[in-house]
Amino acid sequence: MRVLAAMSGGVDSAVAAARAADAGHEVVGVHLALNRMPGTLRTGSRGCCTIEDSRDAARVAGMIGIPFYVWDFSERFKEDVVDDFIAEYSQGRTPNPCMRCNERIKFAALLDRALALGFDAVATGHYAEVVRTPAGSPELHRGHDMNKDQSYVLGVLTGPQLEHCLFPIGASAAKAEVRAEAAERGFPVASKPDSYDICFVPDGDTKAWLADKIPMRPGLIRDEDGAVLGEHEGAMSFTVGQRRGLSLERPAVDGRPRYVTGVDARSNTVTVGGRAALFVDALTGIRTSWCGEPPADLGRGEGAAIECEVQIRAHSEPVPARAWLGACESEPPASEFDVPAVRPAGQLLHVRTAEPLTGVAPGQTMVLYRGTRVLGQATIDRTARWEEGGAAPAQQPEPAGAGAALD
Amino acid sequence: MFAVRAYFDHAATSPMQADVLAAYTAELTRVGNPSALHADGQAARMRLEAAREELAELAGAGSPSEVLFTSGGTEADNIAVQGLWRARNAQAARPRLLVSAVEHPAVLETAEALAARGAELAILPVDSAGVLDLAALEAELADSAERTALISVMAANNEVGALQPIARAAELARAHGVPLHIDAVQAFGQVPLDFSALGAAAMSITAHKLGGPVGVGALLLARDAEVAPVQFGGGQERAVRSGTLDVAGAVAFAAAARAACADRPQRTAALAALRDRLIAGIEAAVPQARLSGPAGPGRLPGSVHMVFPGCEADSLLFGFDAAGFDTSAGSACAAGVNRPSSVLLAMGMSETDARSAQRFTLGPTTTGAEVDALIAAVPGVVAQARAAGMVSAEPAWRAASAERPATPTGAVGR
Incomplete structure (x- = not known):
């Protein structure tokens, strides 16, 4: 097969691309530039999207011996992932931008282009497996390492998309195995830290980042009965289940911690209650x-x-x-x-x-x-x-x- | 995967020919810092000065002292723009800086950096072919020549190949008493350039665009030009540029320039013929394709730049690369990402068209067979890239769901 390997610059996609090449596929590596103004160097626990990450991916592709390109999807990413993220938060919702990226960028915009350019599949470093039924239709299954399993963020994939997905490390027993393999292959990214943060929020402070994008209107914090307990600086920076950052003026009657139980963007009200209310x-x-x-x-x-x-x-x-x-x-x-x-x-x-x-x-x-x-x-x-x-x-x-x- | 390759990226860097390589490597085996006083130092100095004299002659400098060796075009541009501005605006009386909208980042970014430190930056517009609007320059000078530190205009644009009216710009500059810097990095060796006859204050050139090594260039600096140094040290080059001199680089630069200028009329005519064959071939193969920049004599002899509507530049580059052709998607930023070029936007091109461009630059090694092979590959590559679509357009899965009314989530409405 002709396989387009999406390479973030991290260890998982590096090993995935190498395994695809070892399996005899004709592999081309591509790094998606998702940020119009990429940082120069990686910081904190972000694992992609800086120029350093792009260089890491290029270096690995060179070691595998496959052609490598950087493709600019920043415009699409901004519209479909970043703007969507902001819009969802402004509605008082809590979106998952990684799922949106899989749904609309990696396995949509990128896959579309890959197929048009003559590729048969897109390979990524996700921990998940595509299994064929006896009838030949594809099913998505959890990765073998339950600690790293990423099938959740791939749940948005449909059958037609699964037909063209390759997850070469999904059957790996553990992340440690993937790291060891990267080290064995001499990849300089073998010990690169895992990424946890949202890639487009520079310092991991989502609340501060959103405050910059969404006009914050101070509003009231109420309890389940409507009594006013305090004020907030903007409802959309709260998430249901959140406990910290409420700064309530009065303690709860029962003395127990209170949690955000509702965020109403229209009335700009944050509702709090006891744990049971969650x-x-x-x-x-x-x-x-x-x-x-x-x-x-x-x-x-x-x-x-x-x-x-x-x-x-x-x-x-x-x-x-x-x-x-x-x-x-x-x-x-x-x-x-x-x-x-x-x-x-x-x-x-x-x-x-x-x-x-x-x-x-x-x-x-x-x-x-x-x-x-x-x-x-x-x-x-x-x-x-x-x-x-x-x-x-x-x-x-x-x-x-x-x-x-x-x- | 790539059996045969043909190189169409000479504007990025051009290969070193055997005689230049021989001069370069021979010099690399010799020892001696040209600033040292002993015999080996003096011998190195002699070879360096011979190279300087040769470059001075080839570029039309009034004397060898007007040639300052640098680490390349970017450093030469920086010394000229920063150095002239700082020297001329020392009393804060001449804060203005005039640069064309299509300058290389080595000039444009330097000018922007100066603007952040108090320079009054005026960007001079270009026409739809990427050629400087002389009337705009004239108006700027008529309005505020006495407050202007310098003008910077390139001799030929690196992306679309447009030759600039530097002779007229130099006349205007001289008439108003404002120094002119010419970025001739792309033009030197390809078009006749006579520094003295132009009467410019400074001119940047570099070795690797004409078959010399990367890492050596020169700033031609008129004797009376006042320039403040931008980096400090031993003051080796006229107390303006510091750093140990690269004798091997200078010798190879001179050798490459000699070769490029030796039979320039014949060579550039042959190159221009190949260029026109490529343009005609592409236009015949893809009727929608459009040439950017001036046609015929107004462009660099080795430069072809086309817009292929509906094709993402990334997809075109991928297709040409896979077919064995080294091409360029235009300007590359540090991450190697294709961005709509500011040059194309300055020419009034739409952002979509600016994203659909491909540059093919020919050089001394280019053959007619390579040009014909590239022409033959164009229809397939373009058809594939067009099928892959534009990133900014609707993705296929979204179009497929068009029969269903979408249910927007949130304010974005997608």
Whole structure:
């Protein structure tokens, strides 16, 4: 195959590209320039996007002996990832920009260009596996190293995209194995630190970065009953589940810590409550997509629910759940079992977890699994309290942001 | 993967020919700092001065003292722009600095840096072919010549190959008593240049664009030009440029310049013929392709620059590279990323067209067979790049979902 290896300059994508070349593929390396004004040197725990990272990637490509290019996707990245990130936050939501980048840049804009330029696949250094069913259709599975598993951030991939994905290190036992292999191959990036921060937030201070982009309006912090507990400098810098940075004037009556339980961008109100108020067990998702074939037994309505697991953060524990499709809110379904393959559709996905979850914020992605297999994903639009006995999500009052999302 | 390669990036750097390489390596085996007083030092000095004399003659300097060796074009540009500005604005009476909009970053960024320190920077516009607007220069000078420290205009543009009206610019500068610096890095060896006849205050040249080694260049500096040094040390070159002199570099530079200037009319005519064959071949193969910069005699003999609408420059470069041709996507920044060129934007080109450009530069090693092979490769590469689309356009998956009304999440609406 002709394989385009996306090389961030990190150790994982370096080994992935080398393995693809070893496997006999005709490999070309490409570094995506995602920032219009890249920094010169790497700082902190950012693992990409500086000129130093681009040079690292080029050096590794040279050692593997493959052609290498830097392609400028900064304009697309700004529109589809950075602006989206800001817009989501300004709506009081908590987006995952890495998923957006996978969905719209690496496995969309880059993949499109790769296919047009005669490549068969894009290879990345993600810890995940593409497995073929006996019928030949691709399935996405967790990486073997559960500590590094990145299948969550790939949950946005669809079947047609999976057809052209290569994850050469997904079957590795552990990150240490990948590092050892990089060292063995003589790659100078073998001991480069892992990246954790959002690549376009220079010093990892997302709140300060956002404050620069979103006009901050001071507003009120209220408790669950509406009583004013304090003031904030701007609602969108808060995330459901957040405990720090509330600076409340009065302590809670019960003396226990309080958490952000709601962020209403329209009324600019932050609601806080006790930990119990964070427990949810019903999630409603929008922009649903399926990672390959959707589960055959999935249907519309709670009666046609499937058993699965749901994961709401990149490294949170999956919890057992039931999931079913809801109505299409924004348009009539094309057919009874209309399952959209692309994101911006109004097909709702309802999930009821077997145990309550905490810290679930609108805008987060929920990824459905069955064992190691990724079934699909949806963006969490609203949640329902565990205490309230789990009334059907459709009957819940519309939370902040939902109106904008479903217009 | 690449069986045969053809080099079409001479404007970036041009290969060293055998005689230059021989002169260079022979000199590298010799010892002696030309500033040392012993016999080996004196011998090195003799060889250095011979090179200086030769370059002075080839570039039309009034005397060898007007040739200052530097580490290359960028350093020469910096000494000229910074040095002239600092010397002339020492009393803060001449803060103005006039530079054309299509200057190389070595001039433009230097000017911007001076602007950040108090210079009044005026960017002179160019026409749609990338040629300096002389009327704008004249108006600037009529308005504020007495407050102007210097003018900097290149002899030929590095991207689109446009030759600049430096003789007229020099006349205007002289008439208003303002020193002119000419960045002749691309032009030297390709077009006739006579420093004395032009009457400019300074002119930058470099070795590796005409087949000399990288790392050596020169600033031609008129005897009466006042320049403040930008770096300090032993003051080896007229107390303006410090640093141990690179005798081997100077000798090879002179050898390369000698070769480039020896039979220039015949060589450049042959080069221009190959250039025109390439332009005609591309235009015939891809009717939508458009030549940037002046046609015919107004451009460097080895320079071809085309816009291929609907093609991302990155995709074009990838396609040509894979087919065995070294080309350039235009100006490359430090990360090696293709950006819409400020030169093309200054020419009034749209950002989209500026992203769709490819530069092919020919040199002494280019053959007719290579040009024909490149012409033959153009349709396939362009078709592939066009299929890959523009990054700024809608991606295929989004277009595929067009039959569904999108449900925007948040204010961005995508």
